[in-house]
Every structure is written in C-alpha cells, then in structure tokens.
C-alpha cells in the first residue's frame with residue numbers, strides 16, 4: 001500500500017493460548033459488511049503520494065485502532081469483560097500511519113461497572129493493551145516526538161495512549177500523575193457527561209457550568225506533567241475556560257463545526273477559534289456522523305478557512321468492526337435512542353476504519369492539489385508542533 005511498514009505477523013496476545021488463557025471471540029475484518037472505496041489517482045499522483053507519506057510523519061489525532069468482535073450483538077460484552085482488547089497491528093501496517101492517538105475503550109471499559117469510566121477498568125484496559133503492545137515487534141507505545149520520527153524511519157507504528165475523559169480521577173489530582181505514569185499522553189477533560197473537572201457537552205441542564213475550580217487545578221497539573229489536553233465532548237463554556245487557563249496549546253482531537261453543517265452537535269466557531277488561539281490543533285471528526293469522504297473534507301476545508309492551515313489535523317474516530325451494530329448495542333444498553341442522523345449511514349464511504357481513512361486522506365489531498373508544505377502540516381506536522389511544546 002505504498003508504505004514500507006515492517007509487519008511480521010504478531011497478533012494480539014500471541015504470547016498466550018487463546019481459549020485457554022483467555023476467552024476468545026471472533027474478531028471483525030477489515031472490509032466486511034461494506035464496500036471499500038479508494039480515491040483514484042493518476043500514476044503521477046501515486047508517485048507524489050508515495051514520496052509524501054515516506055517523507056512526512058503521518059499522525060492520527062483520534063482513532064480506536066483495535067478490533068471489535070465480528071458479531072457485536074452476541075460478543076461485545078464477553079470481549080469487554082474479558083478485558084483483552086486486540087490492537088489491529090496488521091491492518092495498521094496497511095495504512096501510512098506512523099502514530100495514532102489511541103482512545104482505548106474509554107466509557108466502554110466495563111469489567112466492574114455498567115457505566116464505564118471507573119478507575120480500575122481504565123487502568124485494566126490501558127495496562128493490558130500496554131502488555132500486548134510490548135510483545136509486538138511492529139508497534140510500540142509513544143512517549144516522545146522522537147518516537148514518532150522513529151516509527152516512520154523504521155517502518156513501525158507508535159501508539160499514543162490517550163483517553164477521552166478525566167472522570168476516573170474523581171477527586172484525586174495525583175491520579176493525573178498516575179495516568180501519565182501508565183503512559184497516557186493525552187486526556188480529554190470530559191466525555192459527554194460532566195465530572196469533577198468540568199461540564200460535559202451532553203450534560204447541560206439550564207446553564208453551562210464550564211470548568212470547575214478543581215478543573216482549573218487539573219488543567220494546571222496537566223500542564224506541569226506534560227499531558228496534552230483535549231476539549232472534545234466538553235461543553236462550550238468548559239472548552240472556553242480551558243483555553244483561558246491553560247499555559248500550553250490544547251487539542252480538540254475530534255470535532256466537527258456547527259456552521260460547517262453539523263448543527264448543535266458540532267463545535268461553535270468561537271470554540272474552534274479559542275483552541276487555535278492557544279496555538280492548538282483541531283482534528284476533523286468523521287465517526288459515523290458523515291456519509292462519505294467528500295463531506296468529511298468539506299468540514300476540513302471549512303475549518304482551514306476558519307482557523308488556518310496551522311491549526312487543523314485529522315481525528316477520524318473510527319475503528320475496526322461493525323460500528324453501526326456497536327452504536328445499536330450501546331444505544332440499547334444506555335436506553336437512549338440515537339439520532340437518525342447518526343444511524344442513517346451504515347458505513348462511511350472511504351473512511352470506514354483507520355486503514356481506509358488513512359489511505360484516503362492523503363490521496364484526497366494529493367488529488368485536490370494541496371501543496372507539499374500544507375499536506376505535511378495537516379498529516380502530522382501541526383500535531384507534532386503542539387506535542388513539542390506540551391510533552
């Protein structure tokens with residue numbers, strides 16, 4: 001696929017005996033249940049693409065680069081409770097990614113609790129993934145910008161351990177240090193639910209409470225630690241407050257723009273501009289909200305027009321497996337009906353999983369004649385600029 005990835009066949013937990021040492025479920029496949037799509041390029045464009053991805057670091061600011069069960073409805077809870085999430089090494093080797101911010105199971109971590117985000121479950125997920133990645137000769141965990149350059153040079157992929165909420169720190173500031181010690185290098189302030197740090201995007205009753213006083217301390221601690229901060233899923237006021245109090249640039253690892261056509265589920269221009277004003281970067285979100293690569297790139301172009309090419313990257317937020325079935329299961333589980341707009345696309349054409357997304361994003365940029373320096377920035381350069389300051 002135009003990369004020189006050095007993948008030699010290690011699959012997750014190969015050091016154990018599946019079925020004996022842990023309960024095994026059948027895992028999803030790269031292209032099952034949907035029609036793959038690749039942006040067509042001329043021979044000349046293919047050659048340019050090859051050079052671009054060989055010479056520049058390619059970084060995903062937000063994905064879940066691991067497998068879900070093939071039969072999500074039947075097997076998801078066995079998979080989650082077993083606590084052995086399988087990193088998709090082989091599929092990652094078929095993408096040009098050098099580094100990927102890996103958001104883990106997040107609120108789906110559910111060994112002890114139905115509601116997710118519990119400290120023990122998060123630690124279990126992060127540490128178990130780390131134990132597996134340590135056995136891979138292809139992937140390694142990322143703790144420095146040098147690791148990203150090294151991954152590209154050696155044909156490997158480096159996994160940036162990240163989480164989408166601080167809910168599990170409860171009232172313990174020192175847990176931020178513990179998470180850093182466990183390798184986490186990027187933390188979301190809140191998921192959709194509020195927590196002790198701030199107000200969640202989906203948790204506003206009559207007024208938006210923004211960041212808490214404890215949250216101000218948490219931001220300060222993350223700045224001191226060298227933990228990158230993301231305001232994805234935070235309420236508008238929380239996002240603006242974090243931008244105000246942080247000493248370092250921040251991320252919104254995955255966002256869509258309200259005025260770019262997302263309505264209330266997107267971020268306001270004010271929020272996006274505030275993030276850019278910290279020196280930060282916004283990753284463009286696909287997930288299941290959009291029908292195809294073209295609409296995804298409309299959002300990308302909208303954000304570039306709004307905040308400038310130095311402040312935009314890509315955080316597709318996709319995974320390996322049947323995401324529609326996963327949303328159905330989660331909807332049933334939490335007793336919420338998912339909006340029709342979320343469920344209308346059984347798959348996202350050209351962006352259905354990290355491999356497809358990350359092959360097509362650079363192809364689209366080449367196809368649309370973006371200059372080399374701009375491609376370098378949005379594929380990874382902008383994220384690395386922020387990490388050089390933060391880490």
Ligand SMILES: [Zn+2]
Pocket residue numbers: 164232233254317
């Ligand atoms: Zn998210």
